Amino acid sequence: MTTQSTTLLIIGGGPGGYIAAIRAGQLGIATTLVEGDQLGGTCLNIGCIPSKALIHAADEFEKVIHYAQDSAQHSTLGIQVQSPRIDLAQTVRWKDAIVLKLTTGVAVLLKKNGVQVVKGWARVIDGKTVEIQQQGPQADAEPLRISCEHLLLASGSQAVALPSMPFGGAIISATEALSPQSLPKRLLVVGAGYIGLELGMAYRKLGAEVAVVEALDRALPAYDAELTRPVLASLRRLGIETHLSCTVQGMNAGGDAVRVRSAQGEESEIAADRVLVAVGRRPRTEGWGLETLLLDMNGRAVQIDDQCRTSMRNVWAIGDVTGEPMLAHRAMAQGEMVAETIAGKRRHFSPVAMPAVCFTDPEIVVVGQTPQDATAAGLDCVSAMFPFSANGRAMTIESTEGFVRVVARRDNHLIVGWQAVGRSVSELSAAFSQSMEMGALLEDVASTIHAHPTLGEAVQEAALRALGHALHI
Helix, strand or coil: ECCCCCCCCEEECCCCHHHHHHHHHHCCCCCEEEEECCCHHHHHCHHHHHHHHHHHHHHHHHHHHHHHHHHHCCCCCCCCCCCCCCCHHHHHHHHHHHHHHHHHHHHHHHHCCCCCEEEEEEEEECCCCCEEEEEEHHCCCEEEEEEEEEEECCEEEECCEEEECCCCEECHHHHHHHHCCCCCCEEEECCCHHHHHHHHHHEEEEEEEEEEEECCCCCCCCCCHHHHHHHHHHHHHHHCCCCEEEEEECCCCCCEEEEECCCCEEEEECCCCEEEEEEEEEEEHHHHHCCHHHCCEEECCECCCCCCCCCCCCCCCHHHHCCCCCCHEEEHHHHHHHHHHHHCCCCCCCCCCCCCEEECEEEEEECCHHHHHHHHHHCCCEEEEEHHHHHHHHCCCCCCCCEEEEECCCCCCCEEEEEECCCCCCHHHHHHHHHHHHHEEEEHHHHHCCCCCCCHHHHHHHHHHHHCCCCCC
């Protein structure tokens, strides 16, 4: 058996793993990264990036359809379009090209910074040793055993399947939904969380009939009612059926419909050619020897401290394998911090706020505490919102639904939260996070000059309104 040694060994080449490897390489740490599939992990290959590409294509196609429908009358914008269609295969090729460009870029950065990348599936022997069954050109070689001083677990997460509807055939996860060979006539989405609604809306805009089944009594249950109201209105506008307080029981005998049971026990069937199960993700903790380490766990997730240390010395864990929130940018920040900590820098993972974005139509951004969170935490807060219906830029892009909301302490005006719903509000998340990380007060944001005309003016106006003197409403 071939053996090697390294200072830092990373299992998993997703956003957390590859960022940790790049930063470690920059700091002169001998680093080996093991990835069995493609560099970039779920995010770059079958998650964040390809989903946003598909959503963009669907949005653009819907615009063209809208203009074509208006052409029979008088188009508001004067745009005339006839007989639009979409070449789905070309759309998928375009999406794949973006993914390839990004993953190739990651490989180049790893090589540039002296990181050894081993393509293969790792199995943990102990906290200092990993055995790898190599893939690709080295697939027939004997297993490679690597010893290390530091072991970083960045194995990510995987889609949760339903016992009554295991993946296969017409029952798919987001992975298959992002590379469709054809468009189903009827798509049933199981789960009205952000993944289910993002992809369900995209498929509807591409032309499929879409229905959504959710076990809870509301869609997007992780967000408050004010934020989700514009999204629910968009679901109705698009003609997407929602079946709330319902559970799926499996496919019918004919395989062309899903059996659904309501909270009252009534059963019915919903016709479907394809079923997207989007009921969540769970840490990827099985199949690679994690159990041999006997680490402290939080349920299925690896337990870590504020430096991403596990209960075993010099064994670290980052990203989705450590549980919620399962966000690529969280994993990236953790990976960078671990590399710097191993290099001897004093670092702790203690962000003031963690932005979360839902790329539905319209988009939702949440950073920090909502008014409900603040009340539950015992804080006396003031909150104020500024609607995009009063924003000039929103009017010029025909997207006046939604608002920006700020939450701040009443006594000292310290901002504790931002929320927004509307077109392209994901781009406001950086301003939200930065203001909180810097300890901004309402007065700081209110007195900052915001460019006109931009959606960002709503950020300033929300702060002004919280202070009692909004200027444009």
